[in-house]
Amino acid sequence: MLRPADGSAPPTPSAGDARPAAGTAESDADLLDAYSRAVIRVVESVGPAVVSVAVGKRMPGSQGEQAGAGSGVIIHPDGTILTNDHVVHGAGKIEARLADGTPLPARVIGTDPATDLALIRADGEGLVSAPLGESGSLAVGQLAIAIGNPLGFQSTVSTGVLSALGRALRSRDGRLIENVIQHTAPLNPGNSGGPLVDSRGRVIGINTAIIALAQGIGFSIPVDTAKTVVPELLAHGRVRRAHLGIGCQVRPLDRTTAARLGLDAGQAIEVVTLDPHGPAARAGIRRGDLIIAVNETPVGNVDDLHRNLAARSIDETLTVTVLRNGRRFTISVTPAGFAVPITAR
Structure with a gap:
């Protein structure tokens, strides 16, 4: 125990010493007021x-x-x-x-x-619009504000924080939506389609789903995804994506074959349906072929194939490696847009 220089005993702490300083409560109140003012500003501008x-x-x-x-x-x-x-x-x-x-x-x-x-x-003009932000630099823990019409209650505001980034959800057509934002701003039926906004009043996502049995978990499509989709919808009414015109299912490979081919996944993508006028059929891919790589990048499921095609431009020729009757073939395919997409079983 340390003693004062004069050798006397140190003072005994009193109960009052454990109480926070008077300024602490005022500081907490100031922080809460600042938080409230930030939310109010956002609601007034974006609402x-x-x-x-x-x-x-x-x-x-x-x-x-x-x-x-x-x-x-x-x-x-x-x-x-x-x-x-x-x-x-x-x-x-x-x-x-x-x-x-x-x-x-x-x-x-x-x-x-x-x-x-x-x-x-x-049917309107001169309407108030919300600015689109960017979602690439979002951080877990930052403030998130959801505005929408849950259960028919108009202009409802809820707040929370970004609780996770990079989540994945299945869309209605079975595709994997990646880089989804998870947040804690409470959502209910009717919130779907409403904006998720940051503290500066910029839209950072479009709320899309809740887990019915979870507590306070919401999901939002990132605004960077929306920025790529909106121009396509304006120009074409849909998003043009590179497609091959095939229907697929995952097919396990025996260990010997997987080891021989150096496939860590131990499975391939079997072509089970084929659009006779699609890019794959025109290139020579057949029903029953097992796709194992695209542009020499291994693919083990339909999500891998979607990711690979999403990174390519329409009409950009690529190589598809398939197994057919135990033999390996490399086929050049030029994907197209606006037709039947890849489907999975």
Whole structure:
């Protein structure tokens, strides 16, 4: 025990010494006030650009339409609205309702089931729009603000933090959506299509799904993905992706064959269906072929194949390595767009 220089005993701490300084409580209050002011500023600037999307959906085998609802965010003053594909899928009549309650008829511009994103356009002009940020430099722990219309309650705000980055979800058409943002801002049915916003009022994602039995886990398609999809939807109504025109399933390989070929995955992609007019058929790929590599990069499942094609431009010739009757062939294929995509079993 250290003693004062004069040799006397050190003072005994009192109960009062354990209490926080008076300034600490004031500092905490100041921090909470700053947090509140940041959220309020974001809501005041972005809130008017968030719309509720009411959809009449045509149901197969039934008369009339079933009502559906979601959210969206205006990204251009001409009424262009970014939302989820699943919100407007099968839509008949669409109505976008502004934050002030003004209803505007809307129509679908384009959809992309592979990323669960869609564009609609409301009949309006000079509308308040939200700026798109960027998601490449997001960090776990930063503030996230979700604005939408959960359970029909318009202009609802919830806050949380980014809890994970780089998640993956399956889209409605079975493709893997990668680099998905996970956050803790509470979401409910109806939030789908609404924006996830940072503390500066920039859209960093489009909320797309919740896990029903989880507590406070939400997911958002990153805005960088939306930035690549939106121009395609505006120009073509859909996203042009390189495709081969095949249907596939994973086929295990025996250990001897896998070892001989140096395949760590121990499996290949079997071609089970073939579009007779597609790029793969024209190049000479046959039903029953086992695809093991694209441009000499091993592929062991359909997700690997999708990733490889996504990194290529349409009409860019690539090499596909296949096994056929125990022999290895390398076939040059030129993928195309706008046709039947790769499907998996």
